[in-house]
Amino acid sequence: MxxxxxxxxxxxxMLLVLALAPLVTGVVRKVKARLLRRRGASVWQPxxxxxxxxxxxxxxxxxxxxxxxxxxxxxxxxxxVAASLAPTFASGLMFSWAADLIAIVALLGSARFxxxxxxxxxxxxxGGIGSSRxxxxxxxxxxxxxxxxxxxxxxxxxxxxSSIIEVTQSPAVGLRISLAMVLVSLVLVALAENARIxxxxxxxxxxxxxxxxxxxxxxxxxxxxxxxxxxxxxLLLYMSLxxxxxxxxxxxxxGDPWPAYFVGMGAYVAKLGVGAVALGVFETAxxxxxxxxxxxxxxxxxxxxxxxxxxLFVSRGHL
Amino acid sequence: xxxxDFDVAHLLSGLMVLVCFLMLYQDRLYSxxxxxxxxxxxLALAVAWQAYIQAAPHLYVTAAIALLFKxxxxxxxxxxxxxxxxxxxxxxxxxxxxxxxxxxxxxxxxSISVMLPVTSSAGxxxxxxxAFALSVVLxxxxxxxxxxxxxxxxxxxxxxxxxxxxAATGAKGMxxxxxxxxxxxxxxxxxxxxxxxxRIRERFDTVDVSALDTFRGDRQ
Numbered sequence: 001m002x003x004x005x006x007x008x009x010x011x012x013x014m015l016l017v018l019a020l021a022p023l024v025t026g027v028v029r030k031v032k033a034r035l036l037r038r039r040g041a042s043v044w045q046p047x048x049x050x051x052x053x054x055x056x057x058x059x060x061x062x063x064x065x066x067x068x069x070x071x072x073x074x075x076x077x078x079x080x081v082a083a084s085l086a087p088t089f090a091s092g093l094m095f096s097w098a099a100d101l102i103a104i105v106a107l108l109g110s111a112r113f114x115x116x117x118x119x120x121x122x123x124x125x126x127g128g129i130g131s132s133r134x135x136x137x138x139x140x141x142x143x144x145x146x147x148x149x150x151x152x153x154x155x156x157x158x159x160x161x162s163s164i165i166e167v168t169q170s171p172a173v174g175l176r177i178s179l180a181m182v183l184v185s186l187v188l189v190a191l192a193e194n195a196r197i198x199x200x201x202x203x204x205x206x207x208x209x210x211x212x213x214x215x216x217x218x219x220x221x222x223x224x225x226x227x228x229x230x231x232x233x234x235l236l237l238y239m240s241l242x243x244x245x246x247x248x249x250x251x252x253x254x255g256d257p258w259p260a261y262f263v264g265m266g267a268y269v270a271k272l273g274v275g276a277v278a279l280g281v282f283e284t285a286x287x288x289x290x291x292x293x294x295x296x297x298x299x300x301x302x303x304x305x306x307x308x309x310x311x312l313f314v315s316r317g318h319l
Numbered sequence: 320x321x322x323x324d325f326d327v328a329h330l331l332s333g334l335m336v337l338v339c340f341l342m343l344y345q346d347r348l349y350s351x352x353x354x355x356x357x358x359x360x361x362l363a364l365a366v367a368w369q370a371y372i373q374a375a376p377h378l379y380v381t382a383a384i385a386l387l388f389k390x391x392x393x394x395x396x397x398x399x400x401x402x403x404x405x406x407x408x409x410x411x412x413x414x415x416x417x418x419x420x421x422x423x424x425x426x427x428x429x430s431i432s433v434m435l436p437v438t439s440s441a442g443x444x445x446x447x448x449x450a451f452a453l454s455v456v457l458x459x460x461x462x463x464x465x466x467x468x469x470x471x472x473x474x475x476x477x478x479x480x481x482x483x484x485x486a487a488t489g490a491k492g493m494x495x496x497x498x499x500x501x502x503x504x505x506x507x508x509x510x511x512x513x514x515x516x517x518r519i520r521e522r523f524d525t526v527d528v529s530a531l532d533t534f535r536g537d538r539q
């Protein structure tokens with residue numbers, strides 16, 4: 001019985017992230033539109049877009065290889081797995097032994113690898129530009145993300161998300177400047193990785209500035225739907241990571257009675273709502289930076305992560 | 320000492336190191352001065368917290384001095400100086416923010432690895448305070464080395480002094496007289512440097528100290 005309910009909870013999480021991801025994207029777009037005094041599309045528009053794209057015919061360039069067709073599914077699958085491992089409404093789930101921070105970094109890394117390959121596959125110049133920029137950003141964002149992972153694992157003595165959350169949930173964690181630095185670092189990395197505004201603009205097709213859009217320019221139909229869905233899932237994944245690790249309020253633990261799970265789900269949806277509104281406000285308030293300033297931006301994230309580790313070492317005498 | 324005392328002290332002195340990095344990151348004079356004022360405010364908070372947990376009321380005076388002079392008077396005076404010399408639009412040459420940051424990180428790592436073994440007999444609080452203070456001092460030195468503009472060199476010097484105050488308050492028992500005299504010597508240094516700045520500019524039409532190099536006598 002316990003086994004069945006464990007499977008059930010894990011399955012609910014997998015479906016929940018799938019169901020909520022387009023909604024988060026829709027809310028962010030709606031908030032941005034309202035702040036610009038536009039009416040904006042309904043928050044359900046991303047679902048309609050995905051449905052429309054799936055129904056449409058996929059046009060594929062003549063010289064596309066099998067990789068071009070396989071990449072969207074691989075990207076979607078890797079991101080989905082990562083998102084279902086992330087902390088959402090309950091910790092200590094069925095597959096929490098696999099929910100390792102480094103595993104999530106690796107899953108996202110492989111998704112990006114296939115995306116850049118697909119961008120290069122057709123041989124158009126846009127795809128090439130997009131891929132090269134994406135790799136430049138990734139080569140800085142990934143070390144920063146690993147620094148975040150190392151800091152959290154130093155604190156929790158484990159890289160498993162469920163034990164990290166146990167530590168941040170307990171009152172023993174206290175006031176830690178390292179955690180604050182890691183939070184800022186993780187937010188900066190999340191902005192860069194999700195192609196949000198200071199680094200990339202998700203709503204533009206201007207060749208000078210686009211990174212993510214340049215890589216997926218050749219895609220259409222169901223392939224594009226998979227990639228867009230993957231991007232939405234990635235945004236949701238980062239929001240769940242930040243919300244789960246740094247604001248572990250209301251999360252159900254394994255073995256809790258059923259109502260705790262519903263409370264956790266409500267808290268999770270509330271956290272996502274706050275995250276989406278904050279992202280929309282932030283993106284409206286800030287201007288996009290030049291591509292060549294991105295290394296400074298992400299260098300800041302890397303530095304914060306490194307500094308957090310150093311400060312943690314200093315206070316270890318007290319731990 | 321309770322855990323909260325330690326955590327807040329750790330937070331504040333860690334923030335000082337962080338604000339030092341923010342200062343190294345700035346490439347405009349105005350934002351540099353604002354960050355410096357922030358540094359002084361954080362210093363005042365850290366010193367006040369030390370005064371609270373050590374129950375040493377004279378440290379409150381130190382904190383007030385830091386807040387008044389370094390958080391208020393000196394940044395405002397430098398702001399005026401910059402406006403009068405009409406260099407407030409100048410974006411100064413730092414020589415690569417990224418490289419400076421890496422150097423800064425290396426310096427922090429160095430000071431931690433030097434300080435922790437040396438002070439192993441002292442209490443945890445004093446140990447980490449000293450480690451952070453040494454890194455603030457080194458970062459201030461780094462700022463003086465990497466900036467060419469004389470105003471930001473002054474800011475680097477003041478940062479260094481902030482580090483010294485942090486070290487002195489962490490290691491119990493700096494007499495108030497010393498602190499007051501240090502504060503006044505800083506003020507005098509500020510005045511001297513201000514006059515010096517005007518002299519440089521009168522002569523060379525710039526506050527870029529590399530202009531001085533051409534007037535060195537013994538060039539190899």
